[in-house]
Amino acid sequence: GAVVSQHPSRVICKSGTSVKIECRSLDFQATTMFWYRQFPKQSLMLMATSNEGSKATYEQGVEKDKFLINHASLTLSTLTVTSAHPEDSSFYICSAFGGGAGEQYFGPGTRLTVT
């Protein structure tokens, strides 16, 4: 099956610093990747859609200058949380879509804690 990895799995950073999260599709080329955020006991909320070689499309209410997304290749997308604050602490999950039937395959998630 399709495998998606994320790095790091956990990160703790201080308020005001920036954190980069990588999402890789390991065995297929992902034309589109999606970034989600999940708060405890809540479902996944889509943050943005990332297409290889073009600018990301952000959902309403998501600050594009705070959450920088770069989809540099067909196997790698990165999410950078800039000037992180404690309220940015959450579980960030990416998914990759390779076209065809429409399935999205999810990474294992990154737990971000901002102190």
Next chain:
Amino acid sequence: EDQVTQSPEALRLQEGESSSLNCSYTVSGLRGLFWYRQDPGKGPEFLFTLYSAGEEKEKERLKATLTKKESFLHITAPKPEDSATYLCAVQASNDYKLSFGAGTTVTVRA
């Protein structure tokens, strides 16, 4: 706007006690309805995609069905390892984004 409602919110089962989870949806043209399983602290694991009313898919103790308004995930003779949160999501025909429901947390006691 696409909407997905899952019920119940939580389900406690005895091992071997079969049950069903519901996913009601409204979407402007359905491309696909997806079921995922999520364990605590992990990303969702793909289970099924259903594309049209009347379609059914099975995997081990799980069976998913689809009508024009809802989908059911049937768990037959569950085991403790089936304990997880089951997420339902829809994809509209004009987009590849997924809209998720809040999930049903299933706990199976031995």
